[in-house]
Amino acid sequence: MALSRRILPVLLRRVNGGGWVAPALSFSAPARALSTATAAAEPPPPASDEEESVVVKGVRISGRPLYMDMQATTPVDPRVLDAMLPFYLHRYGNPHSRTHLYGWESDAAVEEARARIAALVGADPREIFFTSGATECNNIAVKGVARFYRDRRRHVITTQTEHKCVLDSCRYLQQEGFDVTYLPVRSDGLVDLAQLEEAIRPDTALVSVMAVNNEIGVIQPLEEIGRICKEKGVPFHTDAAQALGKVPIDVNRMGIGLMSLSAHKIYGPKGVGALYLRRRPRIRVEPQMSGGGQERGIRSGTVPTPLVVGFGAACEIAAKEMDYDHRRAAALQQRLLDGIRAQVDEVVINGSMEHRYPGNLNLSFAYVEGESLLMGLKEVAVSSGSACTSASLEPSYVLRALGVEEDMAHTSIRFGIGRFTTEEEVDRAIELTVHQVKKLRDMSPLYEMAKAGIDLKSIEWSQH
Amino acid sequence: MAAAVTSPVRSEVLSLFRSFLRTSRQFSDYNIREYTRRRAADAFRENRALADAPTAAAAFAEGKKQLEVAKRQAKNTMFHATLLTKMW
Numbered sequence: 001m002a003l004s005r006r007i008l009p010v011l012l013r014r015v016n017g018g019g020w021v022a023p024a025l026s027f028s029a030p031a032r033a034l035s036t037a038t039a040a041a042e043p044p045p046p047a048s049d050e051e052e053s054v055v056v057k058g059v060r061i062s063g064r065p066l067y068m069d070m071q072a073t074t075p076v077d078p079r080v081l082d083a084m085l086p087f088y089l090h091r092y093g094n095p096h097s098r099t100h101l102y103g104w105e106s107d108a109a110v111e112e113a114r115a116r117i118a119a120l121v122g123a124d125p126r127e128i129f130f131t132s133g134a135t136e137c138n139n140i141a142v143k144g145v146a147r148f149y150r151d152r153r154r155h156v157i158t159t160q161t162e163h164k165c166v167l168d169s170c171r172y173l174q175q176e177g178f179d180v181t182y183l184p185v186r187s188d189g190l191v192d193l194a195q196l197e198e199a200i201r202p203d204t205a206l207v208s209v210m211a212v213n214n215e216i217g218v219i220q221p222l223e224e225i226g227r228i229c230k231e232k233g234v235p236f237h238t239d240a241a242q243a244l245g246k247v248p249i250d251v252n253r254m255g256i257g258l259m260s261l262s263a264h265k266i267y268g269p270k271g272v273g274a275l276y277l278r279r280r281p282r283i284r285v286e287p288q289m290s291g292g293g294q295e296r297g298i299r300s301g302t303v304p305t306p307l308v309v310g311f312g313a314a315c316e317i318a319a320k321e322m323d324y325d326h327r328r329a330a331a332l333q334q335r336l337l338d339g340i341r342a343q344v345d346e347v348v349i350n351g352s353m354e355h356r357y358p359g360n361l362n363l364s365f366a367y368v369e370g371e372s373l374l375m376g377l378k379e380v381a382v383s384s385g386s387a388c389t390s391a392s393l394e395p396s397y398v399l400r401a402l403g404v405e406e407d408m409a410h411t412s413i414r415f416g417i418g419r420f421t422t423e424e425e426v427d428r429a430i431e432l433t434v435h436q437v438k439k440l441r442d443m444s445p446l447y448e449m450a451k452a453g454i455d456l457k458s459i460e461w462s463q464h
Numbered sequence: 465m466a467a468a469v470t471s472p473v474r475s476e477v478l479s480l481f482r483s484f485l486r487t488s489r490q491f492s493d494y495n496i497r498e499y500t501r502r503r504a505a506d507a508f509r510e511n512r513a514l515a516d517a518p519t520a521a522a523a524f525a526e527g528k529k530q531l532e533v534a535k536r537q538a539k540n541t542m543f544h545a546t547l548l549t550k551m552w
Contacts, residue, residue, distance in 0.1 A: 078537035420495035
């Protein structure tokens, strides 16, 4: 096959329109012998427009889609990259090397980054421990605390809308004999404080409630939860990966005992995160990574200087830009919502609108099938539900916990707006979404029936 | 070296702003390009009202530092620009 590709251009002529034609020559017989039947039917390689369009998953697109999936990950801010590069170029020492300049400067950079992260959340630098990401932090927090206090405490409380790593860690603890309470949430996504207070037992080791939900963008009442936990003497852990740098966090005002932070959600590099662990009163955890005792024994392993420096730079930038970014995100979210609602009806926002981080908008479109909606939105990079669950066909467990019906859960789309999102991108996203929703609704008999006033729930579908 | 800190002259500030706009055009990524332009414009507009000399001088110095960062990174992204550039 490869041989014929090389020989064919020599023996055949390319014509306009992209076809191949065999020259009327006497020695076309050898060409025939070498070529296979499929060679003639082979489409010619795209010539000059290769740089302009590409076929991905069966769809031809002529450029990168516009990115509106900020909850999955964020682009690296050029200022962050600028801070990281020297540590990939010439300052490549291991921060734990104590005997030479490379180690000393690396260590100094790590400590400076630690201080910047601590400043953003109102903590002491000695309370910040670097890990490989928020998932590892959640594992250390949930499993580490429960195992450390396993003699006296046997109960863990969390919510049904937590990130998969927290839920999975809790399930793991259940196998070890712990009791876990998965608190339900209200239909607006917020946890019920009275239920939380009731659920706390004398042997509760940990309460884990995430600050900002990655799927629906709802902000939980951290101060109230912290107050309840402090009264009852239970450590309060929060997964603040989506909240860091976007909403103000103060670990003392909010009574937070442990906190998981992630760099790649605030325009930092991927592969690094930090765990906040309170010193007064001291919260102890059992380390999950055994080794040389780095990071005060909490997390062994070489601290990745470039990534950590990037994380510190991202936090410094976030501290300065939080207000500006928040105002912009709120304005853009309003623009997106108004634009879509002005042209299509039966759009439902999943999660509370008042207690929401504005950069995360999760919408459900009634009478539209989710997969086909996403297939038509290839020019916009959005996601339906969370990246963690997108591999399976089941609807998002977060939406199910909100009480959203299965058909609406399937059609949910999550729009992520960030620091770099522009008005033109939002307008284009509106245009594409509305176009696709209208197209699908035109084809939908359910929509027709609903418009005619028929109550879909009262229909008796015939059995075949 | 106890000279009084002077606030920057208007022409200096305008020249810095123009440099930002020029540098922003060098970014091959649409989002970063637009952000640099917009953030610079908003920052200069906000700091226009700064009255006293030390804060104005500090803001100007900060602006110059940020310009250096932007220039370095604009060159970076130019070299790493891929064929699959944005839709616009």
